[in-house]
Amino acid sequence: MRAVFVFAFEVLPTIILLLASTAACVQIAVNVTYSEYVGTQLGSGVSQWLGLRYAAPPVGALRFAPPQDPPFNSVPQAANKHRNWCVRRPVSLTWEDCLFLDVYAPTNATTDSKLPVFVFIQGGGFNDNANPNLNGTGLVKASSNSIVVVTLNYRVGPYGFLANRQQSVANNGLRDQRKALEWVQKYISQFGGNPNHVVLGGASAGAASVAYHMMADKDGNRKLFHAAAVESVSFGTVLTVDQAHYQYDNLVNRLGCASSDSAASIACLRSKSQKEIADKDSDIPYPGSSTRPIYMWSPVIDGDFVTDYPYSAFQNGKFTRNMPVIFGDDTNGGAGFAPSRISSLRDSNQFIKDNFPAITLAQLDTLNKLYPNPHASTCPSMGCWRGQAGNVYGEMRYMCPGLYLNDAFDNYNDHYQKGTSSWAYRWNVEDKDQMAAGLGVPHIVELNALFGPTNMYYTGQVPKSYWPGMTNAAAVQVIQGYWVSFIKTFDPNTLRWGGSAEWKAWKSGKGGSERHQRLLFGTGGKTAMEEISRGSGLAVRCAYLQSIGTSLWQ
Structure with a gap:
């Protein structure tokens, strides 16, 4: 006999149960075989289902174990509020039961709508869920109510990434994500989505997660997603x-x-x-x-989910090929990571060594030459080498890996197969407060524009210039236009915002005439293409960092 689990805090009040049976609310009462979830119509043409359990609570014997199927529940569940997200050190003690996802869809969608689906994996360095409860309604509305958006939580810290030689299964945080993607394949049609048209997104560690899923499905057999658009893919240190x-x-x-x-x-x-x-x-x-x-x-x-270093896997074609992809980064992606204490070249080298322990003295010496300190004249003083360290870290961990992935897809995609292009971008939208704080254009700040400033969990941290009527409000419309176009057509240009630049593929031309180029998002919503010439400083630095990536365990 199948066990029935009923969680008291999820049981619907009687009045909502009665309403769910009426014609007006049938659309928001969705059956996913193991449970029925009743969502909410927001009155803007969008409906949402919050806190859908996609896996069993990873507690007790399931702590440090791969995710299991969610329990059967015979009582309809109110999907009207966000559930716990996964963190390491919370202010409360109710976070470990955190494997939930949220769905946002057009209210008029039916099971036959077959709408494009955007699944977003949040970041947090695999140590926290850093972008919890992102509200997908902004993207749905930007699509004129023609896409479905899914966001999810996954285990982090020791709960998701404990590695033990004998007993525990490793990389359970990645396995959680796969479980959520499998859930999408099984059930997203019940919300109007098309399981055969899924675009996978992510930021920072979430973008790195997308790369790991590509590596894990190197033969292309799982077919859990069909395109990818990510921000600041992260190649950190990967241990055995x-x-x-x-x-x-x-x-x-x-x-x-x-x-x-x-x-x-x-x-x-x-x-x-x-x-x-x-x-x-x-x-x-x-x-x-x-x-x-x-x-x-x-x-x-672990020899199972992750079988190689990312640089090596993508160099050797061991990843899902022949899919359209977007990879991009921010101008000053490393600025917020370097500590203020870095006040000498030795401090800077030690900071890099602390985060990339396999680096050699000879490699550090080369990096010191490639990254001269523009503020050396202010030394000695507290933090006078912080900018240099941030530049090294930002390009080593984020920008150069992203450009490497653009190259990998361009090299391995079948260019005779329509819709397999690789696009790159740089987010250079300046906010005066961030500039004054010395952050420049920091790590994954574009999420505030992609989802919309009113749809972030930490709305108080959204740059003021991104809000409606402010300097960078147009940047919100522009990035949403490109992303909606890509989500719907696998091409960022088809439905792009009027007046925005044509986003050309990462590499165009042949032989000696080929050019690497990326879209430059500028302040105030301006856009233009910029070329990364072979002899440019960025090209030279990235070529070196990419050449030593595997030796750094990236």
């Missing part, structure tokens, strides 16, 4: 399970779970409360480094 075992040892030692019996140590970890784990879960340096990295927990090479 054996190399990452020190993180496991550190956690079990801190929690008093150390044992020669690996099964016993895992059982001990599963017996600990969330608070106990949060209190003891502390980042430590990579072996051989002096300071902890910005992000310690991350995907590892």
Whole structure:
């Protein structure tokens, strides 16, 4: 007999149950076989279903385990509020049960609508869900109510990326995402979406996740998505399970779970409360480094989900090919990561070493030549090398990997197959407050425009210039125009905003005449194409960083 699980906080009030049976509300009562979810009509032509459970609660024996099917529930569930998101150290103790997703769709959609679907994976360095509860209504409305948007939570920190040689399965945070993508394939048609037209998006670690899903489906057999559009793909340090075992040892030692019996140590970890784990879960340096990295927990090479370093996989064509892709970054993507304490060349080199422990002295020496300090005249003073360190980190972790992926898809896509182009961009939309703070145009700031400033969870942190009537309000319309066009047609140009530039593919021409070019998003909604010539500073720096990427375990 199949077990029936009923969660009291999800049970609908009687009056909502009665309304769900009327003709007006049938459209928002959606059956996904294991449960019925009743969403909300927003009155703007968009309906939403919040907090849909796509996997079983990863608690108890399922902590540190791959995601399992969601439990059956015979009572209709109110899908009218966001659920827990996945974090490492919360202010409350109710976050571990966090495998939920949200769906936003046109109210008039039917099961026969077959609308294009945009699934977005949030970032957070694999250590937090940094962009929780993004509201997809802005993109649905920008499409004239003709797409479906899905956002999701996934496990992070030790809950998602604990690596143990003997007992635990690694990369469960990525497996959560795959479970959500499989959920989309099974059920999105019930919300009006087309499972055969799914565009996968993501920012930062979410963009890196997209790359990992491409690597995991190198033969193209899963068909969980059909195009990708991502912001600031992140190539951080990737350890093997054996190399990452020190993180496991550190956690079990801190929690008093150390044992020669690996099964016993895992059982001990599963017996600990969330608070106990949060209190003891502390980042430590990579072996051989002096300071902890910005992000310690991350995907590892497990021989199953992740079988190679990203640079190596994409160099050798071990990824899903023949799909249209967009990869882009921000002008100053590393500015917010370098600590203010960096006041010497030695500090800068140590910061890079702390985050990329495999780097050699010879490689650091080359980087010092490629990245001279423009503020050296102000030294010695606190932070006078911070800008230089941020430039190295930003291009090493974000910009150059993204451009490498543009190259990989351009090289391996079948150019005789229509709709397999690779597009690149640089977000250079300046906000005066961010400029005054020395951030320039920082990491994934374009999310505020892509989803719309009123649709962010942290609306108080949205740059003021992005709000309606302000300097960069037009940038919102412009990026949404390109993205909606890409989501619907696999081409950012087809339905782009009037007056915006034609977005040319990453590489055009043949042989010696071929040019690498990307779209430049400018202040006030301006757009233009910019070329990255072979001898330019960026091209030279990226060529070097890409050449040493695998040796840096990227």
